Amino acid sequence: MLPSDDRTWENNDVTRRRENSERLEAAAKLVVPGGVYGHGALTTRAHPRFFESGTGAHVTDVDGNELIDFMCGYGPNLLGMGHPRVEAAAERQRRKGDCFSGPTARWVELAEALVERIGHADWAMFTKNGTDATTLCTTIARAATGRRKILVARGAYHGAAPWCTPSDAGVPAEDRAHLLHYRYNDLESVAEAVARAGDDLAGIMVSPFRHDTFVDQELPTTEFARGLRRACDRAGAVLMIDEVRAGLRLARGGSWERLSVDPDLSAWGKALGNGYAISAVVGREDLRDAARRVYATGSFWYGGVAMAAACETLAVADEIGLPEMLTATGQQFRAGLEELATANGFSLRQTGPPQLPMVLFEGDTDFSLGKFFTGDAIDRGVYMHPYHNMFLSAAHTPAIVAEALERLSGSFESLRRYVDAAGPEGSR
Amino acid sequence: MLPSDDRTWENNDVTRRRENSERLEAAAKLVVPGGVYGHGALTTRAHPRFFESGTGAHVTDVDGNELIDFMCGYGPNLLGMGHPRVEAAAERQRRKGDCFSGPTARWVELAEALVERIGHADWAMFTKNGTDATTLCTTIARAATGRRKILVARGAYHGAAPWCTPSDAGVPAEDRAHLLHYRYNDLESVAEAVARAGDDLAGIMVSPFRHDTFVDQELPTTEFARGLRRACDRAGAVLMIDEVRAGLRLARGGSWERLSVDPDLSAWGKALGNGYAISAVVGREDLRDAARRVYATGSFWYGGVAMAAACETLAVADEIGLPEMLTATGQQFRAGLEELATANGFSLRQTGPPQLPMVLFEGDTDFSLGKFFTGDAIDRGVYMHPYHNMFLSAAHTPAIVAEALERLSGSFESLRRYVDAAGPEGSR
Structure with missing residues (x-):
């Protein structure tokens, strides 16, 4: 060695x-x-x-x-740093203003753009960090089902909040009390975790492919993706795809559309604004009311500049395939x-x-x-x-x-x- | 009526x-x-x-x-929207680049600026939302003490994460299992909460003044502020001031410096970048190691533009008093x-x-x-x-x-x- x-x-x-x-x-x-x-x-x-x-x-x-x-900033740089069209769109909004006491028209335009391109998206919500988006998914899933257990793949990274950070420094066990684990591409382990959740299964979170640090990446088998969908349908639970790292690079819309598997919620971030700080949650109609009931906000979450950048990022991405x-x-x-x-x-x-x-x-x-x-x-x-x-x-x-x-x-x-x-x- | x-x-x-x-x-x-x-x-x-x-x-x-x-965007607009000097500083950094795989030199400059101006600050960490900063405070306090209980004032707003959101939609009870409440300006209620925490008190969080929605605001009495400091010192717990809403408007440095009360940690946000998305945690030397052990990160947290804006915001704020x-x-x-x-x-x-x-x-x-x-x-x-x-x-x-x-x-x-x-x- x-x-x-x-x-x-x-x-x-x-x-x-x-x-x-x-x-x-x-x-x-x-x-x-x-x-x-x-x-x-x-x-x-x-x-x-x-x-x-x-x-x-x-x-x-x-x-x-x-x-x-x-490395592209670990993902955000999707089109090239300082992409002229994205920067011009951001600058147009910046001259008008960024951070108001409510949203700009870009709020509606970006939500419409996401709803148009992502198959399972009937609505969108905007956040700032990828972690905000994955956390919001779990909260909406819990609000919708009235249940608590969330399944995640062992070793998967879904953000740096106490419930999901890879470190346990300063994190009480209660923050992860309702987290259960399965192995990626292993439906048997999913079935075991679902059984452990009993009648308290709120949802299953999954990455569009296995992209854990230190180990080989792994594409999902069609069987695995459909098995997760079936497990959620059977349990009345919410299937969530964490697209934060991979979204937009794999497909124009949801990364599992090629597998004919639609989640109920998905979390997006990183590449969405080509470096501008924005993330998003999109979801299906039947989760709209739960999403409305959840309290979600942040000081800069209405910022129009990042939304203008995101709208243009999506437009450019489409034009160049x-x-x-x-x-x-x-x-x-x-x-x-x-x-x-x-x-x-x-x-x-x-x-x-x-x-x-x-x-x-x-x-x-x-x-x-x-x-x-x-x-x-x-x-x-x-x-x-x-x-x-x-x-x-x-x-x-x-x-x-x-x-x-x-x-x-x-x-x-x-x-x-x-x-x-x-x-x-x-x-x- | x-x-x-x-x-x-x-x-x-x-x-x-x-x-x-x-x-x-x-x-x-x-x-x-x-x-x-x-x-x-x-x-x-x-x-x-x-x-x-x-x-x-x-x-x-x-x-x-x-x-x-x-309303100033609920706080971020500190110097005036589109302040020419802040925008120029942001633009200089933007031309170089914003979102890299690591920080820019602005990271060091902004940390130095915060350490210089805030009495209790020996170091700084940067986050994106105010909620990130308050949450990071609780995590550092827990990592440092190995304890779990956090005291907050009844009705105080410290962000929109599950542990602190004003809504309980989608929030399991465990997310607040280690939260105890006191009443602002009421040391007796603090003593009761401290007693309930027993030997598990990690820290006390407090706003620089009571700024709850719907009710009269309330300035802290000197006795209250010093009583919190004493309670933390006696218990070996961490005093945290949530400066996200009020910081920089009340004082050049920490808002309680005029009361001669220094917290161990404080959370900053909103006004720090004059509308650019940035928040921060600053803390005392003896919490540096705990802060280092906590895993904290976000896709856009190295962004140099918001840090350049923050450096200039602080400089302008000082020049105009x-x-x-x-x-x-x-x-x-x-x-x-x-x-x-x-x-x-x-x-x-x-x-x-x-x-x-x-x-x-x-x-x-x-x-x-x-x-x-x-x-x-x-x-x-x-x-x-x-x-x-x-x-x-x-x-x-x-x-x-x-x-x-x-x-x-x-x-x-x-x-x-x-x-x-x-x-x-x-x-x-």
Whole structure:
């Protein structure tokens, strides 16, 4: 086994400037617990912590290192950073005003746009964080059914509120008292959890595909999706799809429409405003009254600018045929990575939909290969993640993907040299 | 008693255009549960539901009615809508980029600015909604103490998450299992709640003054504030001030610094970015480690634009001496209202700090006077609230406040005529 030291990548033959990043990180540690917290801290020492600018598929860190960005802000960058049409639409609203004591006309326009494009959506509600949207789904499901139990897949991420955060620091057990778990793509485990819920099953939450950190992604089987729908129908419970991470990249409407499975509620976020802070819940007619009874609000939830950005994001996505476009460049990226890995004697695990690439090295249980590889890739100007799914945007053109692969060719070679130098125990 | 019909104000002698507002509300009802939900729906039928534009202290509804706005978006508008310096700072960051896979340098700058100005702040964390900030406070308090009970004042609003939402629709009892209540300014009730918490008291949350909807506002007595501090110190519990609604309007730093009472944590939001979506938690050194252990994140929480806006908002607020400025115009507004009310034979209850005006009519238990008055005021171009505290911004100049009072003179006369026409039972 190679050591899983975050700094191994520094043994490569490329260097980049890191002074400003390190200086800012030290300054941050004085005034922010841990310096940087949250998903941006899930990366390795190789990853720049602070960003200076970005446009399209490129970001530049505070040391002036330009990177082809395969994280897209963990999802929000759907069309390319600073997309001209989205920015123009936001600017038009901004000149009028953003944060009033009630909504603007964009509220109606965006709700109409979501209702039009998502099969199961008869209405929409707007929130700010993805967590707001998933939490609101559970509250509506409980209000509608008068029941309490919510089923989620073991290991799935549905946000950072006490009921769903992956950490238990500061979270009393009661916040999760009505949470039951099943295994993704395992209807038997669903049936067991449904049985445990008894007559108290409010709903089942599920991601459109399994996109847990650290492990292979997994597409849902049609049988699994339909089985969840059937389980909810039988129990009079609410099926909820958490589209926050994957929504809009997989399909124009709901991600499970291709499986002919409609949920009762779905939560959307991240990509919806192409970087502007907005999330949403949409739902079926029979849940409208429960949704109306729930108290949901936030200081900035009427903000017209993010809604204007979202309306334009959806319009642009439709014009360019976004899911198909991302599928094509995702397949190009996947095939190119596969070829480079093979040429250098590595075996990759590339799983899930190509629009949200997940790249793990076969047998790399401590992610030492992934950490060295992504560290080296960042040195060569490609921002990748060693154990979290990545994201493509419409700005990731075939030429940019080809350029990224060209740079990554050096990273595979560098990894080969590193593994070979580590001797027999280091080989895979 | 006058009937509490929301439409009574229509008997006044002013009319305004409402067609677009009604058309949009009807359209919204088709695609959003209830049409408009949240705090914007707390108003009466007289209030315009949809806004077109705003600048400074003025907003214009979708029918072109311009209003002097005393709600300020329920708080966010601190310096005036579209404040040129805040917008310029936001635009500079926007050109570089907003939503990256990690923070920008604004993260450090804003944390430093908060630590500099707030006495008890040794560090800061950034969130998006006010609810995120209050919830994070409770999680940090629990992580730090390893205990569970949180005390809040009966009737206080701390956000819309399941643990604190004013509605219980869809909220299992377990979400509030560790919540205990005291009465504001009543140390005996605090002592009782502390006793009930036993050795499980994680912390006490308190608003800088009592600003509950529907009732008189109440400033904290020094004895009460110090008593809470003492209670926390004795129990080894965490004192948390929820500054989301009032923060920055009452003082440059923490609102209780004038009482020489420092909390351990405080939650900030609304006004922090002058309308840009950002909130924050700040805290003392001894809670840094607990804050670091809590998992807190959101898709848009690194957004640099709102942080740039917040940095500039704080700088402008300091240059103009914001709390003093708002106090002066608040006193002008209060005195003018008092004079007009008296001249027309009404008695007002104006309570709390003048920066956040609360105006109730004496004996108006069903708010019928308040509803008629604010409905008439809106017809005359002054946006006021019948039973929620209002907000002043730096754009509410003495001249604008005088103009508002001039218009409201008509509303008091209109209310007088209405009450007199209602006959003896209608008199107050």
